[in-house]
Amino acid sequence: MRGKTGGQGSQQDPHSTTERFVSRARNVMRHGLGSMLSQGLKTLSYHAGLYPILQQPGGIQPAILFYHKVQRRSVSLWGDPVLGMQQFEEHVSFLVREYQPISLSELVAGLQRKGPLPDRAVVLTFDDGYRNNLVLAAPILRHYGVPATFFITTGLVGTNQWMWAYECEHIFHQYPLKRIRECARHPIIERICSLALPNRVTMLACVEYLKSVPHGELLEVMARLREQLPVEPDEENRFLSWNEVRRLRDDGFEIGAHTETHPILPRIPIEEVERELAVSLEVLERELGTRPALFAYPNGITSRAITERVGRFFEAAVTTRPGVCSPATSLLELPRIAAPPPAGELAYLLTLHHLQGPPFLWPLVRSG
Structure with missing residues (x-):
């Protein structure tokens, strides 16, 4: 298997790496809130049939x-x-x-x-x-x-099998962060899970971080989580x-x-x-x-x-x-x-x- 837990993804400064991915997760959450706040205008315009009017000839x-x-x-x-x-x-x-x-x-x-x-x-x-x-x-x-x-x-x-990001989402939803931190055995995941953030922000930060590392490193972390924190795919997955x-x-x-x-x-x-x-x-x-x-x-x-x-x-x-x-x-x-x-x-x-x-x-x- 390629990549070790101490590979490229883990050689960055742990503090700055953690901050970067937590910030990304918070931005996703803020964007979601902004989308909800803008839904009234968009829905009204949609039902009023205004969108074709906006388009140019x-x-x-x-x-x-x-x-x-x-x-x-x-x-x-x-x-x-x-x-x-x-x-x-x-x-x-x-x-x-x-x-x-x-x-x-x-x-x-x-x-x-x-x-x-x-x-x-x-x-x-x-x-x-x-x-x-x-x-x-x-x-x-x-x-x-x-x-x-x-x-x-x-x-x-x-x-x-799962698509790993959805599997991660279910793991974070079903298991306490302390168990996830222990089972991942990865310094950045451990740091993110220790920040007392809302569970969804923690999950998003961890998923975005794992997307950034060498594929072998991702596979190793997911294998450890899968072995100790199993979740069964539902019909949606x-x-x-x-x-x-x-x-x-x-x-x-x-x-x-x-x-x-x-x-x-x-x-x-x-x-x-x-x-x-x-x-x-x-x-x-x-x-x-x-x-x-x-x-x-x-x-x-x-x-x-x-x-x-x-x-x-x-x-x-x-x-x-x-x-x-x-x-x-x-x-x-x-x-x-x-x-x-x-x-x-x-x-x-x-x-x-x-x-x-x-x-x-x-x-x-x-x-x-």
């Missing part, structure tokens, strides 16, 4: 949205909004009404000037390969005739089986690759990046009978060297860098907009990304 550049789960519940373990079935149907209904949903392949062909792109084109994508994508999201998409692309983490298909992936394909949805094991690619050696790409492509081709052309970077993160490797295996790839697409956009670094739970917030975000002016509206981006 002329062509609207295509946008790619990204989702992970559609859930039966509408609030998370911590009480904040998550995307439930009703909210997702509101998304799809709004997009059909105000935009033109197309597939990611159609968008790629349009950007290559191989075919026309409709005005107000929007693409829906889903990362990771959760079972609720088939059970909850796909019926809504089929009902409205909306295409989507599902990016599959091939090594998790048909397993009872279970992955598709291969038969279920094939059902999505047979229903006309696109299937793309999302690596084999979902490492943050800049945190692993480039040879292992290449292996993750090759294995995910080969497995999807074997299981589905067609070679996937589309790829999503785990956590949306890439580098010049990684993007170059991705181009050897796939025609196009999506990031989580926010923005809309244009003919100048690199097909291997397509931007995507994270879809928030409320439809009013989604309408607001799309309007702001498409807005060419007036400039006085842009401060609203920071408030929400």
Whole structure:
């Protein structure tokens, strides 16, 4: 296993490292509060139909949205909004009404000037390969005739494993911080857990820190927590089986690759990046009978060297860098907009990304 607990991530000054990631977690919490405070204006504008008025005349550049789960519940373990079935149907209904949903392949062909792109084109994508994508999201998409692309983490298909960040969230929700601190046996995690912060801030700080360390170090910490503080995946976190992936394909949805094991690619050696790409492509081709052309970077993160490797295996790839697409956009670094739970917030975000002016509206981006 690569990386030791005393590796690159732990060689930084413990005090400054702890402060940096706690500050990030607090910023996430403050942003969430700001979003809630701005919901009244956004929801009112959405229901009043004001968003199209804000958009400028002329062509609207295509946008790619990204989702992970559609859930039966509408609030998370911590009480904040998550995307439930009703909210997702509101998304799809709004997009059909105000935009033109197309597939990611159609968008790629349009950007290559191989075919026309409709005005107000929007693409829906889903990362990771959760079972609720088939059970909850796909019926809504089929009902409205909306295409989507599902990016599959091939090594998790048909397993009872977690995506580690969600596993961490459940561990912090179910176990006392003292036990987590003892079991992690990692100096930075121990420091963060000793600060008497609200549990959710502590969890967010630890997760963001673990995303920053070499992948081997992350795996070691999670293995220790998993061994001593087990949590069982619930229905919201279970992955598709291969038969279920094939059902999505047979229903006309696109299937793309999302690596084999979902490492943050800049945190692993480039040879292992290449292996993750090759294995995910080969497995999807074997299981589905067609070679996937589309790829999503785990956590949306890439580098010049990684993007170059991705181009050897796939025609196009999506990031989580926010923005809309244009003919100048690199097909291997397509931007995507994270879809928030409320439809009013989604309408607001799309309007702001498409807005060419007036400039006085842009401060609203920071408030929400």
